[in-house]
Amino acid sequence: MNRVAWWTTVIATSGRAAAVSPSASPTSSRTIRLGWAETREYSSPHMTFHVAWVRIMGDRWTVRASFTNKGTSALLVTPQQWAAGTFSPHYGFAIVSPGSEHESVGAKTSTPTIPARIKPGATWSGTFGGTGATRLPRGTKLSISFGYFIVASVGNGFSWLTQHSFRL
Numbered sequence: 390m391n392r393v394a395w396w397t398t399v400i401a402t403s404g405r406a407a408a409v410s411p412s413a414s415p416t417s418s419r420t421i422r423l424g425w426a427e428t429r430e431y432s433s434p435h436m437t438f439h440v441a442w443v444r445i446m447g448d449r450w451t452v453r454a455s456f457t458n459k460g461t462s463a464l465l466v467t468p469q470q471w472a473a474g475t476f477s478p479h480y481g482f483a484i485v486s487p488g489s490e491h492e493s494v495g496a497k498t499s500t501p502t503i504p505a506r507i508k509p510g511a512t513w514s515g516t517f518g519g520t521g522a523t524r525l526p527r528g529t530k531l532s533i534s535f536g537y538f539i540v541a542s543v544g545n546g547f548s549w550l551t552q553h554s555f556r557l
Contacts, residue, residue, distance in 0.1 A: 418446040425533075425553045428459075435459035438549055440533050444518075445557070450482070450525075451518035452496070452533055456549075458507045465506055465539040465546075466513075480517045482525060483534040483550050493534055494521040506541070530554040 425440040441453040458464050479495025480503065497519035504513055525531060532551045539546040 418444060420444045421555060423553070423555065425551060427549075427552055429547075429549060436538070436549070438535060438551065439514075440551060440553070443533075443555070445522050448520050448523045449518065450494075450520075450522040451516050452481070453516050454533065454535075455512055455514035456507075456535060457512040458509055460540075461509050462543070463506055463508050463541040465541050466504055467537045467539065479534060480536050481519060481534055483532040484526060484529060494524060495519060503536070507538075525557055527557045530556060 421443045423440050423442055425438075427438045429436040429438070436459055437457045439455045441455075444451045444453075479493055480499065481493055481495040484492040484494070496517035499515060499517040501513075501515050503515075503517065507513060532554045534551075535549040537546055537548045
């Protein structure tokens with residue numbers, strides 16, 4: 390199954406879309422509380438991903454999130470990766486509509502800086518964000534994408550796209 394079909398399947402079958410009120414005016418700020426917790430358990434290394442909230446402020450957006458390396462090997466952390474001809478998403482929003490190409494709106498900043506390497510048992514917790522909130526389609530399911538993780542000792546990598554989704 391190709392990555393786009395997999396993402397579409399994960400989002401379509403998750404059954405966990407958060408309900409969000411209609412979009413506020415472009416100059417207002419609104420915070421969408423999500424409280425998502427997800428675990429990557431099906432292969433090593435195990436990881437946990439948390440998304441606390443999304444804030445939309447005009448064209449700017451911010452995500453409060455964290456990830457923890459539950460594995461026994463260090464992970465190299467990259468914002469994006471071309472792997473086997475398939476693009477892995479940025480940190481940011483993943484926009485997936487059934488029957489269409491995967492699209493993402495990537496983060497430009499993070500606080501604190503997302504590390505280049507995360508040791509076993511370590512957690513990064515902070516915010517990432519950028520611009521392009523006005524390009525996010527209203528009524529379409531949005532997931533949060535995390536960059537690309539490479540198992541330092543092996544060289545294999547993976548990305549994470551939340552199984553949860555929400556609509557603006």
